[in-house]
Amino acid sequence: MKRILGKAWKYRDNINTDEIIPAKYLNTSDPKELAQHCMAGIDEDFVRKISSGDLIVAGENFGCGSSREHAPWAIKEAGISCVIAKTFARIFFRNAINIGLPIVECRQAAEEIQPGDTIEVDVDAGKIINHSQGKEYKIAAYPPFMQRLIAAGGLLNYIKASQTSCENKIS
């Protein structure tokens, strides 16, 4: 997996998919175009302010609302390397895993990280490092099935691999 290292952009609880990508931009499905409007429902200049590799850090229920996969696509294509939140809404969670956008649930980190902190996430070692504050947080490993999905590079790659190996058991 690509190294996750960048500046934190911090948001509140219940950031919904209308905020991540407002419906007025849903008349396209081109990830590059969607990325131009990433977080436009809450901060219209977001895309111009961030650098590639930066992270989004948020509170409870990140990505609630619609099933639009446009939301994790917009975040991924905008160059955000990872989203850390206290909890994620379930469809957003699925979508992110399915398209290969790293997301991490960590209550304490989401609480303590300050806007602008330099954050590193090492998914394999199971930790978040806050370089600005000199703190480290442990993160729980994904369930084995999800680890296989992530390792395969998303759901469709996983299906492709299991089809060629003539095996499609998931547990």
Added chain:
Amino acid sequence: MPMTITEKILAAHAGRDQVVPGEFIEARVDIALGNDVTAPIAIREFESFGAREVFDRNRLVLVPDHYAPNKDIKSAEQCKIMRDFARRQAITNYFEVGQMGVEHALLPEQGLVLPGDLIIGADSHTCTYGALGAFSTGVGSTDLAAVMITGKIWLRVPESIKIIFDGPLNPWVCGKDLILYTIGQITVDGALYMAMEFDGSTIRGLDIDSRFSICNMAIEAGAKSGIIAPDEITLQYVRERARRDFSIFTSDPEANYCRTLHFWAEEIQPQVALPPLPENSRPVDQIGDIPIDQVVIGSCTNGRISDLRQAAQILKGHKVNPNVRLIIIPATQSIYRQAMKEGLLDIFLEAGAAVSTPTCGPCLGGYMGVLAAGERALATTNRNFIGRMGHLQSEVYLSNPAVAAASAITGKISHPREVVSD
């Protein structure tokens, strides 16, 4: 081991005797749904995967409803991607403009979703079909693509939360008020990852339309699904529509719930959810004077025939307030025709409402009633997020159709009794 209705449906579709919450399963899908926003991405993924044929051309349902009839050139192109794909794959259940309706009203009406089914849809309000006793959940486009290829879906078996309503309903209270009240009690993530199972004497007395409204908004409490076990009311609705066999599942009495809530319907008045979250629900008479610029009656939550009847009952013989635009959108063509036959459309037009062909339109701020900065709408839809219906500085309040109709007359958010007697 005792199981909930949800666990039983999932076990049956995973070819298992039993499943337990938390485990991951691969389950067979009865019906998969996509719309003009989500299907184009799924189609792109399906094609770049190199897949040639969908798993079952009778079980993939495609509905252009969000920006159709096409709002602009870009949305026309999204719809065209879906239409061309439907033709290439000879999809039986592609609904063109003229036959289409808001998807979650259309599929049950067409008998495409049935009790005991496992349904996935690339739309968050796919949870609506739980009202028929099916397991039904919203997913994203990549999930839809995977189902289009394999006919299967990976799922984590959810815990269930039981919500019981007992007692008679107050005047002008319907399913919408019960679900707004529930979300107010448990908050927008109170059922995160869970299946919400509704039961109790109040639920058993509700017509199918009210049950659809309740399960429709399970997602607004973060739930994976909402479900109401089938009974005579369910069977009456599906029997005349079903064109294939279906199975009835119910929860075992000793089934496990992570939480059980018991509410008394008599304590619940018509509700209004204040922006920006559906959890901000309050009894309509406790919110003070809130003037409005627009009222929308429609959507997959409340665009069905009983919703229109309620609205007509209030609007009959009244005029829409000169400061308000009232937009009414029957959710499907057959609801539209039924409303015409019953004279409801006449009542709406006479009152000064604009009546639209079925579409999601304003519900997601798409078109047909987008709000300007500083404007405020009352809608029978399901989301009052910031900017949901237009400008980031516009506001959306949520209510049932009777409150919406009464408010269109008075020009401010009003209890129906301000306009008609109980």
